[in-house]
Amino acid sequence: MQKKLRVGWFSFSCSEDSTIVFVEMMNEHYLEWKRLLDFRHARILKSKNLMEEMDVAFIEGAIATEKDAADLRKIRSLCKRLVAVGSCAVDGMPSAQRNDFSEEKKACIKMLVDRFRLAEKVLSVKDVVKVDDFVPGCPMSEPKFMEVLKKYLTEFGVC
Ligand code: SF4
Incomplete structure (x- = not known):
């Protein structure tokens, strides 16, 4: 049976354009990704999502x-x-303009800020947790995303 890479796609504060790019990439890659990826959590694709162990989490947006x-x-x-994934997640901007x-x-x-219980400062993802890879761009760079995805498909023995 084909092993699959267990992935999650999460969006925080942003315009979600990298999510749109990701979905548009499916015009070309849907059949390949269906075979190789197990979407554990991707609200743009499914209504029922699992917050369970996954191999790779892609994070879009600032915190x-x-x-x-x-x-x-x-x-x-x-x-x-x-x-x-995307500049807002990588370095906070442009979502962090109010800083x-x-x-x-x-x-x-x-x-x-008070009404929506926002934090005093908007943070990038690396300000909060350890980040293993960055896909810069506003929205994200498709070639870099494919490079990172291929890296993890190989690392986790999927292909
Ligand atoms: S990086 Fe750019 S495209 Fe992506 S969410 Fe932020 S503002 Fe939108």
């Missing part, structure tokens, strides 16, 4: 709340490798 940071730590505890707001601008958005 803007304490709850998101706790969820990310949980994902880290369940995966063997974790990949930050650099003037005191005046920060005062203007305080009501929203």
Whole structure:
């Protein structure tokens, strides 16, 4: 029986454009990925998702709340490798723009920060957990994503 790479795809604070790129890539790769990947958690693809052990977790978006940071730590505890996907996950920007707001601008958005229980600072993924690989780009670079995916398909003995 064909071994599959157990993957999860998670989005935090962002525009989710890397998720759209990922789905668009399925126009070319769907049949291959269906054979090689076991999507344990991917809300863009399935309504029933498992928060269980997985080989690779792909993380999109920046971390803007304490709850998101706790969820990310949980994902880290369940995966063997974790990949930050897209600029917001890799270095926080552009989702982290409010970190650099003037005191005046920060005062203007305080009501929203309080209302949505946002953290004082928006963090990149590596600010919260250990990251094994980075796929930069806004949205993510498709060639780099394929390079990282191939690396883990080989590492985990899938192909
Ligand atoms: S990196 Fe760019 S494309 Fe991706 S979520 Fe952030 S703003 Fe959107």
